[in-house]
Amino acid sequence: MSEIIAMVAGIGAAAVGGIYLAFSLLVMPALRRRSGADAAATMVMINKHAVRAPFMALFFGTAVACVAIAVILYDIPGRTRQCAWQRQQRTSPESS
Numbered sequence: 525m526s527e528i529i530a531m532v533a534g535i536g537a538a539a540v541g542g543i544y545l546a547f548s549l550l551v552m553p554a555l556r557r558r559s560g561a562d563a564a565a566t567m568v569m570i571n572k573h574a575v576r577a578p579f580m581a582l583f584f585g586t587a588v589a590c591v592a593i594a595v596i597l598y599d600i601p602g603r604t605r606q607c608a609w610q611r612q613q614r615t616s617p618e619s620s
Contacts, residue, residue, distance in 0.1 A: 526597065529596065532585075532586075533590045533593050536586030537590070
């Protein structure tokens, strides 16, 4: 189950990151070419249309999935709490 939640969190984070990247690469340069009042009015319209169920589900669903996977992975009984790179260092033959 934690693998599925981690996959959902990763795909969701990549999708949200892609949306923000596309916005910064495509929309922001266009807004810079407009006057301040036009750019502000355009951003108001963008914000009105962005607050829709698909985007909100992706945005907040990803956050919930990330928190869920952090809680699941933090509280595994009998597991020492350390980073993956610390476990790898201890088990690699080079560290002996």
